[in-house]
Structures are given as C-alpha cells and as structure tokens.
Amino acid sequence: MSTTKYSVCTICDIGCQLRTEAEDGKVKRMIAHDNPMLANNICYKGTAAPHIHNHKDRLTVPLKRVGERGEDKWQEISYEQAMDEIAEKLQGIVTQYGPETLAVSTSGWNTQTTHSMDRRFMNLLGSPNWISGVALCAGNTAAVNRLTYGWFPQPDFGNTKCIVLFGHNPRKHSWTPIFNAINSARKNGAKVIVLDPRISDQAETADIHLRLRAGTDAAMCLGWLKVIFDEGLYDRDFVEQWCTGFDELRARVDEYPLERVESITGVDRNLIIEAARAYANADGAVIPWTPITDQQISSTSAIRLHSILRAVTGNLDVVGGESLGGFSDAYIPESELGLHERLSDTQKAKQLGFDDHPAFTYRVAEMLKESTEKVWGFPYADIVMGCQMANPTNVFRAMAHSAPYPIKAFFALGNNALMSYPNQHQIHEGLLNQELIVAHEIFMTPTAMLADYILPGDVFSERNHIADTWSWSTRLSLSQKIVEPPAQASSTFQFWRDLAHRMGFTEEFPWESLEDMLDYRLSRSGRTFAEFEASTFMEMQAPQFRKYRQRGFATPSGKVELASSVLADLGFDPLPYYREGPALTEDYPYAVFTGVREDPFFQTGQRNIEVLRARCPSPKLFLHPDDANQEQLSDGDWVRLETKSGAVTAKISVQDSMKQGHIRVPHGWWYPELRGTEKLAGAFISSDAVLCSDDDEFLDKEQGIPHFKGFPGRIVKTTAPANFSDQVLNG
Numbered sequence: 007m008s009t010t011k012y013s014v015c016t017i018c019d020i021g022c023q024l025r026t027e028a029e030d031g032k033v034k035r036m037i038a039h040d041n042p043m044l045a046n047n048i049c050y051k052g053t054a055a056p057h058i059h060n061h062k063d064r065l066t067v068p069l070k071r072v073g074e075r076g077e078d079k080w081q082e083i084s085y086e087q088a089m090d091e092i093a094e095k096l097q098g099i100v101t102q103y104g105p106e107t108l109a110v111s112t113s114g115w116n117t118q119t120t121h122s123m124d125r126r127f128m129n130l131l132g133s134p135n136w137i138s139g140v141a142l143c144a145g146n147t148a149a150v151n152r153l154t155y156g157w158f159p160q161p162d163f164g165n166t167k168c169i170v171l172f173g174h175n176p177r178k179h180s181w182t183p184i185f186n187a188i189n190s191a192r193k194n195g196a197k198v199i200v201l202d203p204r205i206s207d208q209a210e211t212a213d214i215h216l217r218l219r220a221g222t223d224a225a226m227c228l229g230w231l232k233v234i235f236d237e238g239l240y241d242r243d244f245v246e247q248w249c250t251g252f253d254e255l256r257a258r259v260d261e262y263p264l265e266r267v268e269s270i271t272g273v274d275r276n277l278i279i280e281a282a283r284a285y286a287n288a289d290g291a292v293i294p295w296t297p298i299t300d301q302q303i304s305s306t307s308a309i310r311l312h313s314i315l316r317a318v319t320g321n322l323d324v325v326g327g328e329s330l331g332g333f334s335d336a337y338i339p340e341s342e343l344g345l346h347e348r349l350s351d352t353q354k355a356k357q358l359g360f361d362d363h364p365a366f367t368y369r370v371a372e373m374l375k376e377s378t379e380k381v382w383g384f385p386y387a388d389i390v391m392g393c394q395m396a397n398p399t400n401v402f403r404a405m406a407h408s409a410p411y412p413i414k415a416f417f418a419l420g421n422n423a424l425m426s427y428p429n430q431h432q433i434h435e436g437l438l439n440q441e442l443i444v445a446h447e448i449f450m451t452p453t454a455m456l457a458d459y460i461l462p463g464d465v466f467s468e469r470n471h472i473a474d475t476w477s478w479s480t481r482l483s484l485s486q487k488i489v490e491p492p493a494q495a496s497s498t499f500q501f502w503r504d505l506a507h508r509m510g511f512t513e514e515f516p517w518e519s520l521e522d523m524l525d526y527r528l529s530r531s532g533r534t535f536a537e538f539e540a541s542t543f544m545e546m547q548a549p550q551f552r553k554y555r556q557r558g559f560a561t562p563s564g565k566v567e568l569a570s571s572v573l574a575d576l577g578f579d580p581l582p583y584y585r586e587g588p589a590l591t592e593d594y595p596y597a598v599f600t601g602v603r604e605d606p607f608f609q610t611g612q613r614n615i616e617v618l619r620a621r622c623p624s625p626k627l628f629l630h631p632d633d634a635n636q637e638q639l640s641d642g643d644w645v646r647l648e649t650k651s652g653a654v655t656a657k658i659s660v661q662d663s664m665k666q667g668h669i670r671v672p673h674g675w676w677y678p679e680l681r682g683t684e685k686l687a688g689a690f691i692s693s694d695a696v697l698c699s700d701d702d703e704f705l706d707k708e709q710g711i712p713h714f715k716g717f718p719g720r721i722v723k724t725t726a727p728a729n730f731s732d733q734v735l736n737g
C-alpha cells in the first residue's frame with residue numbers, strides 16, 4: 007500500500023515542506039512539495055531523509071547505562087521503567103539539592119514537538135536553567151533585538167531592493183528557501199552586499215563585497231553609521247519622532263572615523279562609503295538574521311548595530327524592509343505554553359547568567375514584560391525560544407565546579423550538548439559530575455553515550471505537527487505523519503507529559519497526545535488539527551506595517567532605543583561599541599573562525615548517513631595558498647590546529663577564496679564509525695568545541711557568548727587520526 011503526505015523537514019532548522027511517500031509502512035521517498043511556490047525548497051539532505059529515518063542505527067528502545075559513565079554499555083528497558091526511574095531519581099535530586107539543580111539543553115527544531123512543555127515542566131518544578139544552541143544562533147539575536155525595538159523583525163524579501171549579508175551564506179543545499187528568496191529578490195532588482203573575509207558563494211555574485219577581518223562586524227557597522235550620519239542619509243522624521251538616544255549615539259559614532267574603521271576591518275574606506283550609501287539609499291533594504299554576529303566578542307553591539315541601522319534608515323516595519331510580526335492570532339504561542347509566570351522571582355534570580363551576563367536571561371525578560379504586554383498583548387515573548395535562557399557557559403561552569411551552586415541532573419533532548427557550545431573539556435567534566443543524565447536522541451551521539459538513560463526519539467515522518475516559527479513570524483505549516491515510529495520511539499512532547507504526570511503536574515498537562523496539543527493550540531482560531539489538515543497546508547496572517555503608530559514599541563520608553571535603557575539599568579554601556587578579540591601572537595599567528603556550514607550535514611549530525619558522508623568524508627581546514635606555502639603544507643595534508651584550549655585534527659583544503667592569515671575550522675565533527683575504538687566515537691579528535699575558549703576574555707560582556715570568529719591559533723603537520731579511513735563509509 008502506498009501513501010502520500012506532506013511533512014515539514016526538520017533535518018535542518020529552516021523547515022521546508024516536502025512531499026513524503028511511504029510504502030507498506032516504510033518511508034520510501036521525499037521530494038519537493040507539489041505546490042509550485044515550494045517546488046525549489048528542498049536540498050539533498052531532504053531527499054536523503056528516508057536513509058536517515060530507516061537507518062539501521064536508529065535508536066528504537068530505551069537504554070539504561072550499565073557500565074561506567076561514557077563506557078557505552080547498555081541494558082534495554084521498557085519505556086515505562088525508564089520514565090519511572092527518571093522521575094524517581096529527579097525527585098530525589100530536587101528534594102535534596104533544590105529544583106534549580108536540573109539543567110536542560112535542547113534546540114527545539116529537530117524534535118519539533120516540544121510545544122514548550124520543557125519550559126512548562128521546569129517552571130512548575132522551579133528550575134530556570136534551560137539552555138540551547140539557539141544561544142549561539144537566532145535565539146540570542148532575537149533577545150538582543152528586543153532591547154532596541156521590542157521584537158525580532160523578519161525581512162520582506164519579496165519587496166526589498168537591497169540585501170545585506172553579514173557573512174550569512176545561504177546556498178542551494180544550505181538554507182535552501184532563503185537562498186531561493188535571495189535569488190528571486192535579485193531577479194526583482196535587489197542589490198546584494200556581502201561582508202565576508204572569504205569569497206563565499208554569496209560574495210562571488212554580490213554587487214559589493216567587503217572582505218573584512220573576522221570578528222570586526224561591529225566596527226564595520228559603526229563605520230556605516232558614520233557615513234549615514236555625516237551624509238544625512240538617515241530618516242530624520244522617524245528618528246525625531248520614534249527614537250531615543252540619537253545625540254549620544256551620534257557622539258559614539260563620531261569616535262569611529264573611517265580611518266579607524268578601515269584600520270580595524272582592513273577594508274578600504276571608499277568601499278565602506280559605497281556600501282553604506284547603497285544600503286541607506288535603497289528603497290527598502292534588509293539585513294537578514296545572521297549567525298556570524300551571534301558568535302563574536304562584540305556580539306551584543308553588532309546585533310544592536312544591525313537593529314539601529316534598520317531603524318535610522320527607515321527600514322523598520324515597512325514594505326521592503328523588516329517587519330515586526332507579533333504573536334499569531336490563530337495558534338497559541340509557545341511563549342504562553344511555557345508558563346513563565348509560574349516560576350517565582352526567587353527562582354528566576356537563580357538563573358545561571360542572571361548576574362553577570364543577563365542579556366537573554368529572565369532578568370531582561372522581566373524588565374521588558376510590561377511593555378511587551380502593552381504592545382503585543384502578552385508579557386513573555388519567547389521569540390525563537392531565545393529570550394529567557396540561562397547562559398550556557400555559566401551552566402557548564404556550575405556543572406563542572408559546583409559554583410555558585412551545583413547542577414546535579416542534565417537532560418539533553420535533540421541536542422549533542424558535548425559538542426555544541428565552547429569549551430568541550432569543561433562540558434565533559436560537567437557531565438561526568440552529574441547524578442542523572444537523560445538523552446532523547448535518534449542516534450547514539452557522544453552526548454548520549456554519557457547518559458544514564460537514553461530515550462529513542464521519533465522523526466518528522468512519524469508525527470503530526472503544525473510548525474510555527476517559534477513566535478518569529480505568524481506562518482503555520484502543516485506536517486503530517488505518514489508512518490508509525492519504531493517500537494518504543496516517541497516524541498519529546500510525550501517525554502515531558504509523562505514525566506510531569508509522574509511528578510505531580512497532571513492537571514497542568516491535560517493533553518494525552520500530540521493531536522490533543524495541536525487542537526488546543528488551534529483552539530485560538532476555533533479549529534481542530536483534523537480541520538486544519540483538511541483545509542490548508544500553510545497559512546500566514548497578512549503583514550501590517552507601521553503598527554508602532556498605534557501602539558509604540560515594546561521597550562521601556564515605547565520608542566526605538568538607540569541608547570538602550572535596559573543595558574544602562576543593568577550597568578552596561580547603553581551604546582554600541584567595538585571590542586577587539588584576543589590578540590594574535592607569534593605563537594598563535596592565525597585568526598581562526600568556526601563555521602562555513604557543510605552542505606551534506608546539519609551541525610553535528612549525519613556523519614553516519616552513508617549517502618551524505620560520501621559527499622564529505624573528512625573535516626577540512628581552509629587555508630590561503632600563501633599561508634599554505636609559508637607552512638609548507640599542501641592540499642590534503644593532515645594537520646593539527648592548536649589553540650591554548652585544545653587541538654583539532656583535520657585535512658587542509660588550500661583555497662584562493664580564503665583570506666590570508668585566516669583559518670576556517672568546521673563545526674561538529676565526530677566519527678560514528680569509530681564507536682568502540684575511539685573514546686566517545688572520536689568526539690575529541692576534530693570538534694571545533696575543543697578549540698573555543700569560554701574564558702572571560704573570549705566572551706561578549708552582555709550575553710556571555712563566545713568568540714568563534716577570529717581567535718588565535720596555529721597549525722602543525724600530523725597524520726590521519728588512528729583508525730580513520732576516507733573510505734570507511736563509502737565502500
């Protein structure tokens with residue numbers, strides 16, 4: 007029997023809607039959606055989904071650790087037994103040490119079905135210590151955007167005339183829908199400006215390319231503002247009526263004359279002027295979200311500078327610019343499902359990071375609560391899940407060193423936590439210190455290997471869902487189940503619901519199934535999941551522009567805060583600034599950056615999927631030919647990339663497109679095929695997270711996120727990792 011359904015792909019976080027075909031209860035094929043509007047939105051990871059969903063190594067039965075932690079020895083147990091034991095152990099820990107000693111790490115997009123039940127459970131229990139990879143991605147950007155104008159805007163690619171990409175490099179097989187949106191905008195006459203040390207794919211076809219030194223984006227933005235203010239290219243009316251702090255900002259910008267910006271960024275001042283003019287003069291311009299400014303030492307300033315550029319050039323909440331969406335009228339948002347109002351002020355104040363790096367913690371969420379309710383109708387805006395998180399570095403420090411208090415239980419759901427933050431050695435130490443670790447996973451990752459219990463997760467072809475964009479936009483996309491999950495695999499929704507029922511929160515978790523939850527969320531618009539499914543595959547509220555004219559902005563002043571009152575109240579500089587990263591030295595002469603996502607993989611995933619791994623069998627460092635000559639290295643040589651924190655073994659790829667003096671290291675490499683021969687399947691051999699420090703001199707001040715863009719490193723020649731073979735998964 008063959009069936010066809012439509013599902014939202016969760017292999018990466020951009021969520022293409024695909025056509026799914028199954029035969030005799032097995033997923034057979036994933037292809038593009040029939041709707042011509044969506045026909046280009048698929049990459050080769052999407053078409054490889056059947057290989058992932060039907061993979062022989064999928065976890066299908068709950069596992070309980072029987073050897074030493076990390077020894078990878080397991081006993082199969084029933085789901086009921088696993089949940090009973092987890093609940094009992096967690097209860098013991100909470101009673102003995104307090105609820106805040108539970109920390110949870112998850113990313114949300116791949117498990118998809120959590121519906122903020124994790125936050126709900128933690129808030130009822132009393133733990134504020136929820137962390138996520140979104141702290142290094144769109145989550146922290148959302149939180150920092152709120153400081154300026156109270157929401158996180160979305161670019162209007164359909165009508166824009168200018169797209170500015172700060173590093174961000176969508177391609178045919180990387181964030182495909184955004185790649186397609188940029189290409190259509192180009193066809194409609196939009197110019198593209200790329201800021202990237204490398205000649206990236208987007209840079210190659212850009213109208214203007216600024217090859218800045220890694221980590222200097224904030225200085226570049228200050229340079230653009232200098233041009234825009236000096237040449238009067240800003241929207242005076244908007245600034246006068248709707249912004250606070252213009253004079254202070256202007257004085258700060260004057261501290262960055264173009265000679266200074268040129269010397270910091272390494273970009274010719276005439277090119278800086280040309281780009282700033284092109285952006286400011288365009289009839290509708292956008293600076294789409296980028297992870298590059300999420301992950302550097304001046305991150306808060308750089309993200310704020312993007313928001314300031316949008317505002318002063320009149321690109322905020324207008325056609326062709328970037329619009330402030332607000333909550334959906336049709337679907338109860340996760341911000342509400344999380345029950346953030348149920349966590350007491352005392353417990354909120356225990357959130358790790360609250361005191362020293364508060365920008366995306368409850369401390370700021372509480373400061374923005376009143377204005378958010380006034381403008382958007384609800385006090386907690388958990389946009390892209392990132393607006394009331396604990397700080398990951400503070401959490402791992404607490405796990406490793408028991409200060410300011412210990413963390414005793416750690417849950418990782420759909421998140422390979424060991425490799426997904428800076429300072430992997432500290433994360434490892436912290437994990438070894440735990441009394442209880444639970445992993446919810448579809449494959450045996452290095453993080454899962456360190457757990458006490460592993461629960462097998464379902465995948466997107468095995469569950470029903472309506473994907474929203476985590477309160478970022480009002481789009482709702484249907485995702486249908488086409489096959490049953492393997493024996494005992496289930497959703498993260500089920501996990502939190504079943505744990506809550508075992509720990510006394512039955513009343514607050516009244517839903518039996520995912521469909522019940524979807525019915526509840528849709529009840530806002532008077533529909534059930536079955537009705538939604540029968541009537542539409544995607545819907546979105548019509549955008550409204552210049553809404554601030556009625557309601558103001560969701561900031562304490564009700565205006566766009568060019569000088570942030572929240573940052574001032576917290577004792578930080580209210581104005582954006584540039585801070586130089588840790589200096590290169592004779593010993594560590596290269597500026598290393600992590601990233602340049604690899605087409606066949608999403609983050610730390612898929613190294614075990616043969617059809618994908620064959621496209622990229624080994625990790626690669628990119629190096630400029632002059633640097634390769636200097637180091638007497640050739641393309642394909644194995645090297646060790648060393649920093650003061652650790653070392654990564656990888657192959658050299660000599661590329662003309664690299665910027666001299668820079669090295670690119672990929673994110674997330676481990677070797678599933680080395681399970682059983684190398685410690686934690688080679689998690690310490692080639693992972694960028696061992697290189698990146700989270701010492702204070704490497705952290706952004708306001709958010710406490712690490713500097714991944716231009717930290718000091720050196721390379722030495724070596725041999726391939728033991729037991730490694732390029733052919734291992736090919737043949």
Ligand SMILES: Nc1nc2c(c(=O)[nH]1)N[C@H]1C(S)=C(S)[C@@H](COP(=O)(O)OP(=O)(O)OC[C@H]3O[C@@H](n4cnc5c(=O)[nH]c(N)nc54)[C@H](O)[C@@H]3O)O[C@H]1N2
Pocket residue numbers: 016112113114116117118139140142143297419420421422425426427428446447448449451462463464465466600601608609610611673674694695698
């Ligand atoms: N060191 C370092 N850290 C980083 C980054 C970096 O470049 N360097 N990048 C940051 C960025 S931009 C991001 S977005 C985050 C990403 O962080 P994550 O989104 O956590 O990324 P992944 O590494 O893909 O880990 C997801 C895990 O979920 C599992 N999984 C997939 N689907 C399902 C499912 O349906 N159910 C369950 N239960 N599990 C599933 C996968 O097997 C995988 O192990 O990491 C951030 N952290």
Ligand SMILES: Nc1nc2c(c(=O)[nH]1)N[C@H]1C(S)=C(S)[C@@H](COP(=O)(O)OP(=O)(O)OC[C@H]3O[C@@H](n4cnc5c(=O)[nH]c(N)nc54)[C@H](O)[C@@H]3O)O[C@H]1N2
Pocket residue numbers: 018019143172173174175176179180181201202203204206218219220221222223296297298302599600601602603604605606607608609715716
């Ligand atoms: N195939 C695939 N696609 C993905 C992902 C994946 O893992 N695989 N991950 C998704 C996720 S979660 C994310 S966050 C995005 C990330 O994807 P992108 O936003 O495209 O980011 P990266 O690929 O890390 O790096 C993009 C560019 O930034 C440049 N760069 C490095 N340092 C700097 C700097 O300091 N300043 C500037 N301006 N540029 C710099 C690099 O040279 C590189 O060309 O990709 C998404 N798409």
Ligand code: SF4
Pocket residue numbers: 015016017018019020021022047048049050051052053179180181182183
């Ligand atoms: S870009 Fe590829 S992996 Fe990402 S959601 Fe779309 S099809 Fe899936």
Ligand SMILES: [Mo]
Pocket residue numbers: 142143144297
């Ligand atoms: Mo990301």
